[in-house]
Amino acid sequence: MDKQRDDYVESPYEQYHACRALWGMVIIQALQDATEAVARSRNMDRAVKREMGYFRSKSFQNVCTLAEIDISPKLIKAKLRSLRNWKNKYWRKDAKKFLRTGKIKNRTKKQNRTGI
Numbered sequence: 001m002d003k004q005r006d007d008y009v010e011s012p013y014e015q016y017h018a019c020r021a022l023w024g025m026v027i028i029q030a031l032q033d034a035t036e037a038v039a040r041s042r043n044m045d046r047a048v049k050r051e052m053g054y055f056r057s058k059s060f061q062n063v064c065t066l067a068e069i070d071i072s073p074k075l076i077k078a079k080l081r082s083l084r085n086w087k088n089k090y091w092r093k094d095a096k097k098f099l100r101t102g103k104i105k106n107r108t109k110k111q112n113r114t115g116i
Contacts, residue, residue, distance in 0.1 A: 023067035030054065030063075031076075038080055048080050 010018070034051040041047035054060055055076045064071055 020067055023063055024069065026063055027067055027069060027071075030060070034076075034080060044081070048077060051080060052077055 034055070037051055038044060038047045052073060056073045
């Protein structure tokens with residue numbers, strides 16, 4: 001009996017990069033959730049401390065290892081303190097930029113209009 005190949009078979013290389021991208025999206029989602037929690041809170045210090053509990057956990061470090069992203073909890077804490085006034089609709093681009101460079105500059109009104 002002839003076995004029929006699936007129409008779409010990913011190579012191990014493609015699977016590897018798809019998994020890395022997926023874990024990167026998990027990190028972006030965690031950063032978004034933390035940012036929104038800090039933005040909604042009345043006491044920023046308490047909110048940052050609460051959110052940092054996850055970013056210091058072994059499970060988050062394992063996710064970073066799987067995504068091959070080296071990000072320190074100290075850097076996340078510093079950025080969470082500066083993220084409070086971000087506009088939520090721009091969080092995704094900023095979080096991606098944060099993961100890529102570790103640096104985020106304040107946006108200008110022109111950048112907000114163009115969505116850069």
